[in-house]
Amino acid sequence: MKARTCWEAVCTVDDLVADSGIAVWTEDGPVAVFYLPRRLPALFAISHTDPFSGSNVLARGITGDINGEPVVASPLYKQHFSLRTGVCLEDDSARVKVYPVLLDGDQIRLEVPLAQAASVAA
Amino acid sequence: MREEYTMSKQTLIVIGNGMVGHHFLEQFSQSPAAEAYQVIVFGEEKQLAYDRVHLSEYFSGSSHADLAMGTADWYAEQGIDLHLNEPVTAIDRDNRVVTTPKGAYPYDQLVLATGSYPFVPPIAGNDQSGCFVYRTLDDLDAIQASAKGAKTGVVVGGGLLGLEAANALKSLGLQASVVEFAPRLMPVQLDDQGGALLRQKIEDLGVQVHTEKATTAIAPGENARLRMKFSDESFLETDLIVFSAGIRPQDTLARACGLEVGERGGIVINNQCTTSDPHIHAIGECALWNNFVFGLVAPGYTMARTLSAALNNDTSAAFTGADMSTKLKLLGVDVGSIGDAHAKTPGARNIRFHDEQIGHYRRMVVSQDGKTLLGAILVGDNSHYDTLLQYALNGIELPKNPEALILPESEGGAPALGADALPDTASICSCHNVTKGDICCAIDAGCSDLGGVKAETKASTGCGGCTALLKKVVDSELEKRGVEVCTDLCEHFSYTRQELFHLVKVNGIRTFRGLLEQHGQGDGCDICKPTVGSILATCWNEHILATDHVPLQDTNDTFMANMQKNGTYSIVPRIPGGEITPDKLIVLGEVAKEYDLYTKITGGQRVDLFGATLSQLPEIWEKLIAAGFETGHAYGKSLRTVKSCVGSTWCRYGVQDSVGMAITLEDRYKGLRAPHKVKMAVSGCTRECAEAQSKDFGVIATEKGWNLYVCGNGGMRPRHADLFATDLSDEELIRTIDRVVMFYVRTADRLQRTSVWMENLEGGLEYLKQVVLEDSLGIGEELEQHMADLVGTYQCEWKTAVEDPEKRKRFREFVNAPEQTDPVQQWTSERGQRRPVLESA
Incomplete structure (x- = not known):
């Protein structure tokens, strides 16, 4: 049974910073949204939580590519996380959650699981 | 269960805690035999062994701690029982016991490392107040105390140590003179032409030189404290006199207990450094080998290593003489002397080059067949020394036109001997006795760069004189092994940071994207983005949060x-x-x-x-x-703080306004983006309360201005800063720092602190001095202008951001x-x- 999800509007295009990330608060907790204008697709969303420190900091890392893979480097201990898969390049047992993301008009929407209460209500 | 038994350790006593005694302990305590001995050390002085070679630096800001060879903690860790300020008064060879004022200590093996004492010529009145010798820190403290209120000082003796002493008097602010009995300065190392040139250069520096003067008496003076009377009826008045007319082996204890000593002093030793008593050994300046006393530290170190090996039953260990070649900077003048400098070898021939315009003198002594170099003399420029020394020490056949080795080239420096031409036995670092073979072994064992080789072999960590040669050997050996040293910044740029800096500056590139599109590939990463961000900030000084720069930081x-x-x-x-x-x-x-x-x-x-x-x-x-x-x-990655002590405004010892200077420097360099963080400090006197010598840039006040130290480091790998320039005015200080900072910013690698940067600069500190103080690259003004532009465009990033x-x-x-x-x-x-x-x- 597929968990129920919704496409939550989290911010607008104006909130994005080119070649960098921003953090948003979602039904599923803190998420980092990256905008890499020279890539297709240009939008990526992964958990904002750095698995190595447990702190919410990934949106503040430096983006780039390693062997062509789009990545963000954790600002704390500098591990690289794939923006496509969430896998840590230095330690593939560590990974962060990846969220489908799309542009709807000027709204950025993330596909997040519905919270427990919302799920029951639906 | 096996029978356990204990054997009480034997006792090894070392008398003397100078440089050679300490070196022996370093060697011995790392050797297997250390397990078998309890080591006891007696030192006459109250301080731990210190670097006597750099004694004059004591007056230009170095303390005992700076000059110290080891620490009390190190001695404790090695289990060495250290007795300082406790002179040995007698040796009882029959019972194998040494006596001090505090007790009697039995020994199994005894090492005499008692060094030497300064020779004071038998001149009437040589013991009155105002007369000193120059050997220990206590001597220097006495000289310093006497220098207060004095205007002039004379050094008796124009040899190597005498000129060092003259430098010390000069740095105490005295008008210094040198009185030499021989017709020229440094008679042992130099010939007439070299001696005359050295004299001229030293006199240009304000030190008077009197040669062929025999002092007959010292009496109270009329216009100064003392009057020196000479055999030719002339006289010289001065406030203090320092005797530095040579050394004599300190063999009093050995004589008293009946050990064999030489006719003119010195404890006779064999090739294993053992005296006429098989339980007693002697090393360093107190020892007489082959009727010769070695007054330099390097042969003493060799003896120390030999003795340590011999005590480990290494039958091949033997001291077989030592090279007495020397390379020095005396009062800022380069002097070098190699091997048979006076052409005493039968049939020897000379090749001389003397340029009176720039004051360079070079002499080569070659064998009769012209194929080998026997000796050399250099005055005014030591850049040829390393190459000549390698030819002389290794007997490498000279080129067909040997004069090319000392002739000035139309451009570039002295012709260098290719590292390939050196045999494996060639000594690269004489301070730590590292040969080319040792370096090859270190590389084969996994060292893949200069820093690794330095850490492994200690090469070039003594006087540093061999840095350039070491780098050549390391590079050439790495190349031979097919190691291509990859200096690419990351996968996005096939350039070094320095090359990227030039690309940005020369092509006027103002954005990361622009640089990447023209000279790189991919999207960039967390290595190249901040690096380029820093370069862009240094070149154009735009706000780091300008839209294009945000994602770089x-x-x-x-x-x-x-x-x-x-x-x-x-x-x-x-x-x-x-x-x-x-x-x-x-x-x-x-x-x-x-x-x-x-x-x-x-x-x-x-x-x-x-x-x-x-x-x-x-x-x-x-x-x-x-x-x-x-x-x-x-x-x-920019200037952090400029730490300061309270300075002359409040402190009774302060000689300059250290707080004022610190604020000036901090306001000047704040915001400057650099390859790594930069720290500075200003101390108001030599007590150094601001700990300036642990900073990238350390400034210490002197009576006349400021001494500048550069490339120090705290942190993981502490490094004392090197003295770079002395007695600078405020303007000179700032100009000098401007140049060093900008040269660092332009040429250093990413995340390279100034200490590592300088160590990796080919030519090291000397090269940096040439670039900054002598403007050898002709970029001094450009560096200053660049700094002025940055200072002029400073903005507080936070003020701009909140607005x-x-x-x-x-x-x-x-x-x-x-x-x-x-x-x-x-x-x-x-x-x-x-x-x-x-x-x-």
């Missing part, structure tokens, strides 16, 4: 604060020179209180406020800016939920302040 630069482990930030406002008004201090307290920030004083004389959330940063900075604070750049609503948008913790706090940030209280809850994992 490390998070600390992006948010202009230091990220802590729970994702909150710490804030360090600039407090130039550590000087702060009570009102500003109160503001810091009020802000900290309002936001419940953990408050701590930093090592750099500032206040660090911890625990601010991202969204609090702009509000906090608005308050700080309103109170007159600026950003402290604690987050940036710009677009930039402030970056400080939203969650862009869609301003009220949402970060649930990970949990707090508790400790010692009256808030701190993060630590994960038990």
Whole structure:
């Protein structure tokens, strides 16, 4: 049974910073949204939580590519996380959650699981 | 169960704690035999062994700690029983016991490392007050005390040590003179032409030289404290006299106990450094080998190593003489002397080059067949020394036109001997006895760069004179092994940081994207982006949060604060020179209180406020800016602080206004983006309370101005800064720092502190001095101009940021939920302040 999800509007295009990330608060907790204008697709969303420190900091890392893979480097201990898969390049047992993301008009929407209460209500 | 038995250790006593005695202990305590011996050391002086070779630096800012060879902790760790300030008074060979004023100590093996004492010519009146010798720190303290209120000083003796002593008197601010009995200076090492040139250069520096003067008496003076009378009826008046007319082996104990000594002194030793008593050994300047006393430290070290090996039953260990070649800078003048400098070998021929215009003299002594170099003399320029020494020591066949080795080239430096031509036995570093073979072994064992070889072999970590040669050998050996040294910054740029700097500067590139499109590939990464961000900041000084530059910065630069482990930030406002008004201090307290920030004083004389959330940063900075604070750049690869002591304004010892200078420097260099962080400090006197010698740039006040030290480092790999220039005026100081800073910023690798940068510069400190002080590359003015441009375009990044609503948008913790706090940030209280809850994992 597929968990129920919704496409939550989290911010607008104006909130994005080119070649960098921003953090948003979602039904599923803190998420980092990256905008890499020279890539297709240009939008990526992964958990904002750095698995190595447990702190919410990934949106503040430096983006780039390693062997062509789009990545963000954790600002704390500098591990690289794939923006496509969430896998840590230095330690593939560590990974962060990846969220489908799309542009709807000027709204950025993330596909997040519905919270427990919302799920029951639906 | 096997029978366990213990055997009581034998006792090895070392008399004398000088450079050679200490070196012996270093060698011996690392050897297998160390297990079998309890070692006891007696030193006559109250200090631990120190570097006598650099004694004159004691007057230009070095303390005993700087000159010390080891520490009391090291002795304790080795289990060595150290007795300082406890002279041995007698040796009882029959019972194998040494006596001191405090007790009697039995020995199994005894090592005499008693060194030498200064020879004082038998001149009437040589023992009155104002007469000194130059050997120990106590001697120097006495000279320093006497120099107060004195104007002039004379050194008796124009040899190597005498000229060192003259330098010491000069740095005490005295008008110094040298009186030499022989017709020329440094008669042992130099010939007439060389001696005359050295004399001229020294006199140009304001030191008077009197040769062929035999002092007959010293009497009270009329216009100064003392009058020296000479055999030719002339006289010289002076306030103090330092005797430096040679050394004599300190063999008193050996004589008293009946050991064999030489006719003119010195304890007779064999090739294993053992005396006429098989239980007693002698090393260093007290020893007489083959009827010769070695008055240099390197042969003493060789004896120490030989003896250590012999005590380990190494039957091949033998001292077989030592090379007496020397390379020195005396009063700032290069002097070199190699091998048979006086052409005493039968049939020897000379090749001389003498340029009176620039004051360079070079003489080669070659064998009759012209194929080998026997000796050489250099005055005024030692750049040919290393090559000549390798030819002489290794008997390498000279080229067909040997004169090319000493003739000036139309451009570039002296012709260098290819590293390939050296045999494996060639000594590269004489301080630590490292041969080319040792370096090859280190490389085969896995060292893949210069730094690794240095750490492994200790090569070039003594006097540093061999740095350039070492680099050549390492490069050539790496190349031979097919190691291609990859200097690419990262996968996106096939260039070094220095090359990227040039590309940006020369092509006027102003954005990362522009550089990447023209000279790189891919999207960039967390290595190249901040590097290029720093280069762009140095070249064009645009705000680091200008739209194009935002994604380049490390998070600390992006948010202009230091990220802590729970994702909150710490804030360090600039407090130039550590000087702060009570009102500003109160503001810091009020802000900290309002936001419940953990408050701590930093090592750099500032206040660090911890625990601010991202969204609090702009509000906090608005308050700080309103109170007159600026950003402290604690987050940036840039100038952090200029630490200072309180200086002459308050301190009874201070000789300059160190706080004022620190503030000037901090205001000048604040905001400058560099390859790594840069720290500075200013001390108001030689007591060095600001710890300037541990900084990238350390300034220490002198009576006449400022001494500048460069490339020091605290942290993981501490390094004392090197003395770079002395007695600078305020303007000279700033100009010199401008040049070094800009040269560093332009040429260093990413994340390379000044210490490592300098060590990796080919030619090291000397090269840096040439570039900065002598402007050998002709870029001095350009470097100054570049610095002036940066100083002129400084802006407080935080002031610009809080005034710009677009930039402030970056400080939203969650862009869609301003009220949402970060649930990970949990707090508790400790010692009256808030701190993060630590994960038990």
